[in-house]
Amino acid sequence: MQRFSALALIRHAFTGHKTWRPQWRSPEPKPRYDAVIIGGGGHGLATAYYLATEFGIANVAVLEKGWIGGGNTGRNTTIIRSNYLFDESAALYDHAVKLWEGLSQALNYNVMFSQRGVMMLAHNVHDQQSLKRHVHANRLNGVDNEWLSAPAAKAFCPPLNIEASMRYPVIGAALQRRGGVARHDAVAWGYARAADALGVDIIENCAVTAIRRGVGGAVEAVETTRGAIETRKVGVVAAGNTSTVMAMADLRMPLESYPLQALVSEPVKPIFPCVVMSNTIHAYISQSDKGELVIGAGTDAYVSYTQRGALHVPMHTLEAICELFPIFRRLRMLRNWGGIVDVTPDRSPIIGKTSVAGLYVNCGWGTGGFKATPGSGHLFAWTLAKDEPHPINAPFRLDRFRDGYLIDEAAAAAVAH
Amino acid sequence: MLLIDCPFCGKRPELEFRYGGEAHIARPDDPSEFGDKAWGQFLYGRSNQRGMHAERWRHVHGCGRFFNALRDTTNDRFAATYKIGEERPALPEAQGAVEA
Numbered sequence: 312m313q314r315f316s317a318l319a320l321i322r323h324a325f326t327g328h329k330t331w332r333p334q335w336r337s338p339e340p341k342p343r344y345d346a347v348i349i350g351g352g353g354h355g356l357a358t359a360y361y362l363a364t365e366f367g368i369a370n371v372a373v374l375e376k377g378w379i380g381g382g383n384t385g386r387n388t389t390i391i392r393s394n395y396l397f398d399e400s401a402a403l404y405d406h407a408v409k410l411w412e413g414l415s416q417a418l419n420y421n422v423m424f425s426q427r428g429v430m431m432l433a434h435n436v437h438d439q440q441s442l443k444r445h446v447h448a449n450r451l452n453g454v455d456n457e458w459l460s461a462p463a464a465k466a467f468c469p470p471l472n473i474e475a476s477m478r479y480p481v482i483g484a485a486l487q488r489r490g491g492v493a494r495h496d497a498v499a500w501g502y503a504r505a506a507d508a509l510g511v512d513i514i515e516n517c518a519v520t521a522i523r524r525g526v527g528g529a530v531e532a533v534e535t536t537r538g539a540i541e542t543r544k545v546g547v548v549a550a551g552n553t554s555t556v557m558a559m560a561d562l563r564m565p566l567e568s569y570p571l572q573a574l575v576s577e578p579v580k581p582i583f584p585c586v587v588m589s590n591t592i593h594a595y596i597s598q599s600d601k602g603e604l605v606i607g608a609g610t611d612a613y614v615s616y617t618q619r620g621a622l623h624v625p626m627h628t629l630e631a632i633c634e635l636f637p638i639f640r641r642l643r644m645l646r647n648w649g650g651i652v653d654v655t656p657d658r659s660p661i662i663g664k665t666s667v668a669g670l671y672v673n674c675g676w677g678t679g680g681f682k683a684t685p686g687s688g689h690l691f692a693w694t695l696a697k698d699e700p701h702p703i704n705a706p707f708r709l710d711r712f713r714d715g716y717l718i719d720e721a722a723a724a725a726v727a728h
Numbered sequence: 729m730l731l732i733d734c735p736f737c738g739k740r741p742e743l744e745f746r747y748g749g750e751a752h753i754a755r756p757d758d759p760s761e762f763g764d765k766a767w768g769q770f771l772y773g774r775s776n777q778r779g780m781h782a783e784r785w786r787h788v789h790g791c792g793r794f795f796n797a798l799r800d801t802t803n804d805r806f807a808a809t810y811k812i813g814e815e816r817p818a819l820p821e822a823q824g825a826v827e828a
């Protein structure tokens with residue numbers, strides 16, 4: 312791996328920057344691997360990286376049907392936070408935030424993690440009670456989150472409108488200062504480059520079409536558009552396409568895949584210092600380092616794999632943005648796109664073993680899994696390597712939908728994030 | 729936005745409808761005979777079909793009635809809508825996969 316540093320930058324300047332090597336190889340698939348990861352999004356690549364660095368399993372392939380990071384990893388609004396209500400969720404997401412804090416150093420790749428604060432607005436008494444309950448629950452779990460009055464919220468984010476004349480006035484906010492954003496593509500590329508350097512094969516344009524099973528139903532191999540690959544361990548990290556992949560092993564998942572949309576404005580000078588979310592009127596917004604306002608809309612109502620959605624969904628969000636930030640009313644929108652998110656009934660992910668020996672699944676991150684990328688990869692790698700879950704992901708098992716142990720963040724937040 | 733053909737009112741914009749999830753998931757006749765696994769599947773397991781999906785819609789801002797539809801989830805095109813209680817219409821195989 313060519314390490315990145317200021318010195319390397321200067322050195323390569325002498326050769327006109329023509330001596331940089333590709334950041335990862337583009338190998339042909341080998342006939343056999345110790346583990347195969349299906350899905351080259353951030354979560355799949357992070358899984359491979361931690362398998363190689365922490366668990367000594369480097370004979371690993373990441374199979375990606377398109378290009379790495381072309382799924383939800385490259386389509387999301389990059390909000391990172393860990394102020395979830397339940398103990399299980401707070402532990403899971405805070406594990407990820409702690410890894411984010413050292414990630415650029417660990418990967419020798421600038422993932423542009425910026426802890427600029429995530430502020431969630433309250434517009435009515437119910438919001439206020441619910442957000443304060445989150446603040447207290449988080450405090451007991453050692454996760455930072457604080458309550459701000461409306462003027463304090465405005466001081467933290469000057470473009471915010473707190474006039475009482477609004478249809479849904481802002482009456483306060485919860486702020487997680489350790490929350491923020493990161494550069495989505497850099498996360499995929501950084502993990503890919505570091506995993507590749509440790510010997511992991513990243514194989515793009517390679518769709519898995521079947522999962523072959525042998526005696527006792529255990530996984531033996533996967534069939535792909537680039538031939539069969541033998542392996543005893545398969546980790547499925549296919550986000551919106553998880554149900555389709557799991558059906559190859561005759562498993563029916565508690566998942567539904569919906570389009571989730573986002574959009575960006577034309578770029579402007581720095582004006583927006585943090586991330587603001589409103590669950591009640593459904594909007595979330597931040598500003599990228601390129602200057603675009605990054606705005607998240609909601610999900611379309613129906614199951615779809617089209618990676619697009621209808622215009623009335625982002626329009627609804629833009630109405631909320633214009634009310635919250637009147638200063639943005641005359642900005643033009645530049646691009647709008649959709650990703651397919653895999654949603655569980657309790658809006659919590661599934662990370663663990665399945666009833667099929669050698670088959671593991673990491674899915675159900677739905678509208679909010681980018682923030683969990685490093686933690687998810689780390690815990691899933693542990694689960695694959697040791698054939699048992701880490702204590703943090705143990706509650707997030709697939710069987711919870713049979714046994715009734717839901718982790719109901721849906722009821723706690725009821726919003727895309 | 730989808731254009732949805734309500735079997736009672738005809739073609740109307742998606743905004744008039746509410747999505748009702750996967751169709752033809754029948755409640756068990758004898759719940760006491762139903763084990764945990766079967767209950768889990770009934771409540772939460774979904775085909776989440778990539779291709780032709782049978783689903784319920786309700787014309788909330790129209791006739792108010794539920795009906796079923798077949799829609800290809802790879803291109804969002806409706807292949808059929810039909811009344812609750814009617815059989816899922818048979819479609820020629822090829823219809824599912826034509827467009828990307």
Ligand SMILES: Cc1cc2nc3c(=O)[nH]c(=O)nc-3n(C[C@H](O)[C@H](O)[C@H](O)COP(=O)(O)OP(=O)(O)OC[C@H]3O[C@@H](n4cnc5c(N)ncnc54)[C@H](O)[C@@H]3O)c2cc1C
Pocket residue numbers: 349350351352353354355374375376377378379380381382383384385386387388389390391517518519520548549550551552556571572573607648649650651652676677678679680681682683728
């Ligand atoms: C518009 C939008 C906004 C979002 N905003 C946020 C946010 O602000 N904060 C947040 O935390 N989360 C957010 N999310 C959610 C977040 O993007 C996802 O939870 C997360 O990126 C999932 O990562 P992943 O690696 O599991 O999935 P992906 O990046 O989707 O990777 C899965 C990969 O699997 C591949 N694949 C599928 N089937 C096969 C097959 N058969 N063979 C081979 N490869 C296959 C796909 O091509 C894909 O690249 C948002 C999502 C969207 C769509």
Ligand SMILES: [Zn+2]
Pocket residue numbers: 734735736737738787790791792793
């Ligand atoms: Zn009608």
